[in-house]
Amino acid sequence: MRKIYWQVGVTAVVTALSIFALTSSYRAGSEAEPPLVNLFSVVPDFPKSVEFCGEKIDLDRFDMHERYDRELTSFCYMHSNTLLILKRANRYFPILEPILRRNGIPEDFLYMAVIESYLDPRAVSGARAAGLWQLLPETAKQYGLEVNDYVDERFNIEKSTEAACRYLKEAYGKYGSWTTVAAAYNAGMGRISTELAKQLEEHSFDLWLNSETSRYVFRTMAMKAVLSAPYRYGFAVKKHQLYHPIRKKEVIVNQPIEDLAQFAKDNGISYSQLKEMNLWLRKNSLPNKSGKEYRISIPLKEDLYYSTRKFNVYQKNWTVD
Secondary structure: OHHHHHHHHHHHHHHHHHHHHHHHHHHOOOOOOOOOOOOOOOOOOOOOEEEEOOEEEEOOOHHHHHHHHHHHHHHHHOHHHHHHHHHHHHHHHHHHHHHHHHOOOOOOHHHHHHHHHOOOOOOEOOOOOEOOOOEOHHHHHHOOOOEOOOEEHHHOHHHHHHHHHHHHHHHHHHHOOHHHHHHHHHHOHHHHHHHHHHOOOOOHHHOOOOHHHHHHHHHHHHHHHHHHOHHHHOOOOOHHHOOOOOOEEEEEEOOOEOOHHHHHHHOOOOHHHHHHHOOOEOOOOEOOOOOOOEEEEEEOHHHHOHHHOOOOOOOHHHOOO
8 A cells, every 4th residue: 555655656756746847847938829738738629620731621510510529539538649740850850841832732631641651761660661751662663763672762751751752642633632542542542532433422521431441630730730839738848959951962873882881981971871862772781783763862971970960950940939
């Protein structure tokens, strides 16, 4: 019994200190609104409608309301994953956003990349989807990526984003609705088109679909809400806690590389750092018998250390300091 009292007491103290730290950071000068969510598990509230890619989504209908509520609540109290996403977004959003903009894809699709991979560039699913955009091998090849034992460009952030943009533009030409495009990215255009015809509907929100696809667009919209105003939903992150972008130079090669470890040493970095910056290199060599041109990223040394890197924040209201 004493052990139980001790555990309860410790929990109460930790909770009190956490709340004090959160509110103190707000009082210390944050211009953000007081958080809606804290350790007392206050249920987050939201408006009657939200906007995604310029489309107004009415949340008044009971199923729309509750589907959105489920995802927003989940992200608010799945603290470890949401905090990691927020930290990673500061590194990867500055890479993804210009590519989306250049291809005429709305910025809100940044949040779809979050849902796909939690912004983990190493992510691989049980269905063999890979990279930030979780492309299947066949889909990746269809949209111009190289996928084989030695090179897998699904792990190349820039090239995979370009491929995802090609898919999204094609889907938009088919449906004319970005939210239906997002559903098609998860289920496939064939499946969404078939269900729209079978169920006599015009929009994916009105379809009866499997749980994953049914939740997918709502998860994306909920993630947009949280990342657009983290403090409002209980996430008080300081600037230096975000993952900073790492600048890189490119080495162009059109010859085979027999030993990537030696290539790394010749360029002043470790083999591990080479692989970290070039996850698309899947083996310890690059045969390249065809003489194809590849661009290998070499990180700038000063960006490898937090102590020597100037911190940049992608979105001003992501931090409390």
